[in-house]
Amino acid sequence: LKYYVVTGASRGIGREVVLKLANLGHHVFALARNTAALEQLQEASKNITSITVDLTKSQSIENAVAVISSKAEQLDGLLNNAGVLINKPFLELAENDWQQMLNGNILSAAQLIQKLHPLLKRGSHILNISSMGGFQGSQKFAGLSAYSASKGALAILTEALAEEFKDDQIKVNCLCLGAVQTEMLAEAFPDYHAPLTAVEMGHYVAESLCSLHHIMNGKILPIALTTP
Numbered sequence: 235l236k237y238y239v240v241t242g243a244s245r246g247i248g249r250e251v252v253l254k255l256a257n258l259g260h261h262v263f264a265l266a267r268n269t270a271a272l273e274q275l276q277e278a279s280k281n282i283t284s285i286t287v288d289l290t291k292s293q294s295i296e297n298a299v300a301v302i303s304s305k306a307e308q309l310d311g312l313l314n315n316a317g318v319l320i321n322k323p324f325l326e327l328a329e330n331d332w333q334q335m336l337n338g339n340i341l342s343a344a345q346l347i348q349k350l351h352p353l354l355k356r357g358s359h360i361l362n363i364s365s366m367g368g369f370q371g372s373q374k375f376a377g378l379s380a381y382s383a384s385k386g387a388l389a390i391l392t393e394a395l396a397e398e399f400k401d402d403q404i405k406v407n408c409l410c411l412g413a414v415q416t417e418m419l420a421e422a423f424p425d426y427h428a429p430l431t432a433v434e435m436g437h438y439v440a441e442s443l444c445s446l447h448h449i450m451n452g453k454i455l456p457i458a459l460t461t462p
């Protein structure tokens with residue numbers, strides 16, 4: 235039996251990753267803030283343990299890690315998929331907007347990795363979900379400067395940790411996703427329709443979490459149909 239932790243599990247891509255992993259017979263700890271959505275998700279499979287957590291709060295992360303360690307001795311993988319997006323021109327960004335982006339997209343993932351590290355077994359995989367906006371050399375979008383910068387930080391953290399965790403034999407990779415039709419995308423770009431569904435991307439991400447680390451480490455991969 236393999237154990238995986240997936241953040242941002244209450245909706246969108248994360249929710250589909252959880253369902254796919256559970257279907258494959260793995261045990262999944264599904265993390266997000268929305269308890270009602272998580273409880274509904276947990277009903278889908280006995281392989282799912284939902285945990286309500288606000289990843290921007292250290293104490294909340296510690297509580298979640300305590301629940302995980304009470305149910306699993308070791309973890310096979312961690313998917314840092316939770317994220318937040320503010321679409322606003324750079325000159326209008328308030329300090330609080332920056333704090334939300336940095337806390338929600340990089341600091342939260344870094345803290346969770348630190349606190350789960352003792353549970354991550356040799357041969358395990360940390361997969362970070364960044365964005366095409368956080369991929370060096372890609373086309374950027376006006377209004378997404380803080381979001382893209384915070385996602386770029388997550389991509390570079392990936393390379394840094396792949397190096398630092400070499401002796402632990404923990405592999406770290408990053409997927410920079412293009413547009414996927416989810417609530418995040420619909421809220422930020424109401425008139426745009428993405429070429430991929432959350433189910434399609436969720437399946438790809440689940441398979442990547444289970445197997446990408448067998449063939450690569452410290453890689454930042456662009457995963458997009460449209461974005462150049």
Ligand SMILES: NC(=O)c1ccc[n+]([C@@H]2O[C@H](COP(=O)([O-])OP(=O)(O)OC[C@H]3O[C@@H](n4cnc5c(N)ncnc54)[C@H](OP(=O)(O)O)[C@@H]3O)[C@@H](O)[C@H]2O)c1
Nearest residue numbers: 242244245246247266267268288289316317413414416418
């Ligand atoms: N959709 C796209 O086009 C696209 C493109 C590139 C990259 N991405 C990235 O892919 C990931 C998933 O995106 P999505 O489109 O599926 O987004 P989504 O539908 O908005 O889902 C985001 C998830 O993150 C969770 N989350 C946010 N803040 C949290 C916090 N403080 N603590 C715990 N959980 C938190 C949310 O759950 P709660 O609200 O219940 O906490 C939700 O489950 C994100 O990292 C996003 O940046 C998406």
